[in-house]
Amino acid sequence: MTTRVQSLAQSGLSRVPPQYIQPPQTRPVRHTAPEPDSIPVIDLSSFDPTQRASTRDSIARACREWGAFHVTNHGVPPSLLASLRRAGLSFFSDTPIPDKLRYSCSAAASEGYGSKMLATTTSDQNDAVQVLDWRDYFDHHTLPLSRRNPNRWPEFPADYRELVATYSDEMKILAQKLLALISESLGLRASCIEDAVGEFYQNITISYYPPCPEPDLTLGLQSHSDMGAITLLIQDDVGGLQVLKGGNKWVTVQPLSDAILVLLADQTEIITNGKYRSCEHRAITNPDRARLSVATFHDPAKTVKISPASELINDSSLAKYRDVVYGDYVSSWYTKGPGGKRNIDALLLDP
Numbered sequence: 001m002t003t004r005v006q007s008l009a010q011s012g013l014s015r016v017p018p019q020y021i022q023p024p025q026t027r028p029v030r031h032t033a034p035e036p037d038s039i040p041v042i043d044l045s046s047f048d049p050t051q052r053a054s055t056r057d058s059i060a061r062a063c064r065e066w067g068a069f070h071v072t073n074h075g076v077p078p079s080l081l082a083s084l085r086r087a088g089l090s091f092f093s094d095t096p097i098p099d100k101l102r103y104s105c106s107a108a109a110s111e112g113y114g115s116k117m118l119a120t121t122t123s124d125q126n127d128a129v130q131v132l133d134w135r136d137y138f139d140h141h142t143l144p145l146s147r148r149n150p151n152r153w154p155e156f157p158a159d160y161r162e163l164v165a166t167y168s169d170e171m172k173i174l175a176q177k178l179l180a181l182i183s184e185s186l187g188l189r190a191s192c193i194e195d196a197v198g199e200f201y202q203n204i205t206i207s208y209y210p211p212c213p214e215p216d217l218t219l220g221l222q223s224h225s226d227m228g229a230i231t232l233l234i235q236d237d238v239g240g241l242q243v244l245k246g247g248n249k250w251v252t253v254q255p256l257s258d259a260i261l262v263l264l265a266d267q268t269e270i271i272t273n274g275k276y277r278s279c280e281h282r283a284i285t286n287p288d289r290a291r292l293s294v295a296t297f298h299d300p301a302k303t304v305k306i307s308p309a310s311e312l313i314n315d316s317s318l319a320k321y322r323d324v325v326y327g328d329y330v331s332s333w334y335t336k337g338p339g340g341k342r343n344i345d346a347l348l349l350d351p
């Protein structure tokens, strides 16, 4: 069974164990001065037709420049976001570790309480070395309803299961709204991306990053892009999520109370034929405070074949990505590990 990072952190270590030490090239660089650049914020309240055009333009710019943006006035009650963060934090910080271990998940992508999501190796003097993330998590299978079994989720606090179920339903509605706006921002039919994805397979992962004694040597979550279509993320006020801008600059996403962060994922990159790239991101740790985030992933079914939208392909704009059956993409992702964007880049026809 994998060690939980929280038990290591609570044992009062002053150094992190060697398997959590990143090689020099992937260690985080801490920003001391305020960063000049920040993730765009898009107000979704203006759903009347005249404003919709300017919302679409802002979305187009954010998707091209960042592959990520915050949304405000998104229709999800702020009290629900706060309650879910509170319930998640209570599971991680108030439940004794032996009780949490009753919910242990067995392998990558299975439901439950775990720590090592990603098998990743880095080469150290020709020996393959596995580097672990400084993170524990709880993964919930939430949609379609046939996958949702709240009995597998924590039963404390008392409203935990109901909150996760309500949150799942709200995130589905928001993901549909956003995929429609993103499609339209490319001049496509509103339903174009959602039709290509099909019924959403939705997972909700609550991540808990304990304080880390050596934050300059570790990552809470190594660099990756999410493999599905679209991810909706909320975090607490601690901060630590970073997105890669322009392929070379890590920018910290400043927590914005009540906003929801939208991250474009790999299948949207394929469907839009690379007009919008998926967002590469990672989480850093800090020495003082534990951090909590909730990521809601919206993926195709494993049997769905994903290819660039036919509306975007013509004689002067050829398909840039190979078609892929989503289940094959997922298997290969877990076999190779994330490694930034190497999985999606491997599908490029002419890299």
Ligand SMILES: O=C(O)CCC(=O)C(=O)O
Pocket: 205, 207, 221, 226, 233, 235, 240, 241, 281, 282, 283, 292, 293, 295
């Ligand atoms: O903790 C975060 O902010 C990032 C989580 C994430 O990227 C993921 O779960 O895929």
Ligand SMILES: [Fe+2]
Pocket: 224, 225, 226, 281, 295
């Ligand atoms: Fe992610």
